Amino acid sequence: MVDILRATTSICAAIACGxxxxxxxxxxxxxxxxxxxxxxxxxERDGLMLDFADFGNSAFDFMKNDVSGLEIxxxxxxxxxxxxxxxxxxxxxxxxxxxxxxxxxxxxxxxKNIVILCSGWKNMFCLEDSxxxxxxxxxxTESKDFDIQCDxxxxxxxxxxxxxxxxxxxIQKAAHRKRLRMLGVDDVLEYCFTLDAVDxxxxxxxxxxxxxx
Amino acid sequence: MVDILRATTSICAAIACGxxxxxxxxxxxxxxxxxxxxxxxxxERDGLMLDFADFGNSAFDFMKNDVSGLEIxxxxxxxxxxxxxxxxxxxxxxxxxxxxxxxxxxxxxxxKNIVILCSGWKNMFCLEDSxxxxxxxxxxTESKDFDIQCDxxxxxxxxxxxxxxxxxxxIQKAAHRKRLRMLGVDDVLEYCFTLDAVDxxxxxxxxxxxxxx
Numbered sequence: 001m002v003d004i005l006r007a008t009t010s011i012c013a014a015i016a017c018g019x020x021x022x023x024x025x026x027x028x029x030x031x032x033x034x035x036x037x038x039x040x041x042x043x044e045r046d047g048l049m050l051d052f053a054d055f056g057n058s059a060f061d062f063m064k065n066d067v068s069g070l071e072i073x074x075x076x077x078x079x080x081x082x083x084x085x086x087x088x089x090x091x092x093x094x095x096x097x098x099x100x101x102x103x104x105x106x107x108x109x110x111x112k113n114i115v116i117l118c119s120g121w122k123n124m125f126c127l128e129d130s131x132x133x134x135x136x137x138x139x140x141t142e143s144k145d146f147d148i149q150c151d152x153x154x155x156x157x158x159x160x161x162x163x164x165x166x167x168x169x170x171i172q173k174a175a176h177r178k179r180l181r182m183l184g185v186d187d188v189l190e191y192c193f194t195l196d197a198v199d200x201x202x203x204x205x206x207x208x209x210x211x212x213x
Numbered sequence: 214m215v216d217i218l219r220a221t222t223s224i225c226a227a228i229a230c231g232x233x234x235x236x237x238x239x240x241x242x243x244x245x246x247x248x249x250x251x252x253x254x255x256x257e258r259d260g261l262m263l264d265f266a267d268f269g270n271s272a273f274d275f276m277k278n279d280v281s282g283l284e285i286x287x288x289x290x291x292x293x294x295x296x297x298x299x300x301x302x303x304x305x306x307x308x309x310x311x312x313x314x315x316x317x318x319x320x321x322x323x324x325k326n327i328v329i330l331c332s333g334w335k336n337m338f339c340l341e342d343s344x345x346x347x348x349x350x351x352x353x354t355e356s357k358d359f360d361i362q363c364d365x366x367x368x369x370x371x372x373x374x375x376x377x378x379x380x381x382x383x384i385q386k387a388a389h390r391k392r393l394r395m396l397g398v399d400d401v402l403e404y405c406f407t408l409d410a411v412d413x414x415x416x417x418x419x420x421x422x423x424x425x426x
Contacts, residue, residue, distance in 0.1 A: 125365040152338040158375045
């Protein structure tokens with residue numbers, strides 16, 4: 001499951017920084033209930049951190065603060081909604097540019113059918129998630145003879161090949177990149193497109209995302 | 214509205230060959246009722262022409278037979294379903310590679326907001342419709358300063374730029390191209406990717422597609 005800007009990038013960063021687990025919840029009501037029970041909460045809607053929350057949806061929030069051992073409840077505009085959709089799958093793991101190689105290595109070892117679920121933006125296609133899907137497919141097919149089953153995977157691969165020579169330059173035109181700039185929360189952009197900054201693969205188990213051991 | 218393989222290509226061809234109108238219907242039941250009333254019917258499911266129909270879903274069916282003045286009822290796997298979805302729009306016009314320039318000229322003159330509805334295949338993304346969307350966007354933006362509002366339009370444009378130097382070569386990997394080859398109905402493929410073979414723009418008016426005057 002992927003939401004490059006910014007949920008899966010942020011969750012990978014939080015777990016790499018020592019957070020014990022991340023509990024994704026779709027609704028703000030659930031997030032508030034957890035907050036009342038004493039949990040640390042990261043909550044974002046339409047790009048901005050919500051008042052009641054301890055963290056927003058920027059990877060930097062988990063790098064600037066000490067999150068070691070924390071269980072963090074997480075609710076974002078698109079990413080955690082997609083996780084809810086995916087939860088009945090045999091296994092759900094999170095992907096981002098920052099954990100691309102770690103994820104690819106895990107998927108190759110696991111040897112299962114793979115669906116790459118791109119979160120998008122409010123039910124719309126978004127460029128950055130599809131480009132990541134292409135990057136992942138390239139990495140997977142370089143190491144193993146995967147049978148690509150759908151046109152959207154082929155299109156993602158071609159979009160990645162177009163974007164790859166200048167990833168940050170390419171992504172300037174993406175709608176959500178513009179949205180984050182307008183909101184003044186785009187300082188984390190370069191980090192979101194940094195390959196292999198961390199080596200964790202968050203996996204969803206019983207409603208909690210934890211580091212794959 | 215676009216369904217390159219093959220509904221919008223076939224309907225553009227039928228109207229260019231003199232058919233008076235095409236009546237799109239989603240269900241085969243409706244198509245059969247029209248047939249009983251004496252209409253000519255084109256009907257296809259999963260790539261193949263149905264027994265009760267006069268025509269399949271190949272542009273050649275309307276070029277090999279005399280269709281002048283005919284009203285043809287049309288029901289296909291994806292294309293006519295998408296037309297049903299689009300019918301509440303202010304105006305619905307059909308696009309295909311074979312009428313690309315005629316369509317672009319019409320859209321530029323019309324000066325309205327444009328949504329390019331790609332039919333896809335059974336609710337899935339398909340490569341050939343998105344590549345056409347990119348070709349249309351390129352043509353429109355060359356002549357006029359359109360404001361591209363979504364990432365899917367940007368992605369289509371980049372896919373078209375990748376495909377353009379060798380369109381027929383590029384499309385060999387598309388899932389539906391393979392499906393048509395397996396069914397032995399891919400003789401029309403080259404025609405479906407021929408630019409500007411006709412100069413008609415079918416427009417939907419009161420449930421009938423007719424040549425834009």
